[in-house]
Amino acid sequence: MVVFETQGEKNTKETVELAVEAARKQGIKYIVAASYRGVVADELIKYADEFNIVIVAQVFGFSEKNPMQTERLQMLREEGLEVLFATHALSGAERGISKKFGGVNPVELIAQALKFFGQGTKVCVEISTMAIDAGLIPEKELIMAIAGTGKGADTSLVLLPAHASNIMDTKINEIICKPKLA
Numbered sequence: 001m002v003v004f005e006t007q008g009e010k011n012t013k014e015t016v017e018l019a020v021e022a023a024r025k026q027g028i029k030y031i032v033a034a035s036y037r038g039v040v041a042d043e044l045i046k047y048a049d050e051f052n053i054v055i056v057a058q059v060f061g062f063s064e065k066n067p068m069q070t071e072r073l074q075m076l077r078e079e080g081l082e083v084l085f086a087t088h089a090l091s092g093a094e095r096g097i098s099k100k101f102g103g104v105n106p107v108e109l110i111a112q113a114l115k116f117f118g119q120g121t122k123v124c125v126e127i128s129t130m131a132i133d134a135g136l137i138p139e140k141e142l143i144m145a146i147a148g149t150g151k152g153a154d155t156s157l158v159l160l161p162a163h164a165s166n167i168m169d170t171k172i173n174e175i176i177c178k179p180k181l182a
Helices: 009-026 039-047 070-078 092-101 106-117 119-133 164-169
Strands: 002-004 030-034 052-056 082-084 143-147 155-160 171-179
Touching (some): 002 009, 009 143, 009 155, 030 039, 039 070, 070 082, 092 106, 119 155, 119 164, 119 171
Parallel strands (some): 030 143
Antiparallel strands (some): 155 171
8 A cells, every 4th residue: 555645636646557557456447536627537538448437526516616627528428438427425415414404414424434544535435336326337346446635636445335325335445545644
């Protein structure tokens, strides 16, 4: 496992390279990556002929405007990448209830527990759940997940994703890289 000294976007290129190398060695066919603006997706385009790549983009309603430009979205799809816009699996409706009525819900506890390993770990699990729920990755097959802290990518995991209805069946098999936490 590689541990980056700092978090964030400057680790994106190396995170993608480490993830691709590990996926090749392990015979993994699917890569799921968070890419709200398209920076991580841009790093993955060159591997579109080798892997089935799912980009989980900014969910609508999270902010006023989706940061991924329409032209970039179209280009990614033309290059063979799947792009998914979906409700965040580890917040979504539960966060809406918490904001309205106060308190914490069980799914929010799962998200917070995953953050013990870093924001990217939580996001890797979350986007994998979103992708399997959307039918874009197969069940019972290891995948590579890539995410980060804030912008860019700094975390990659090999995991066996589960649907949201069975989220506790998700298995993290290996941490490829992650940042050191302060």
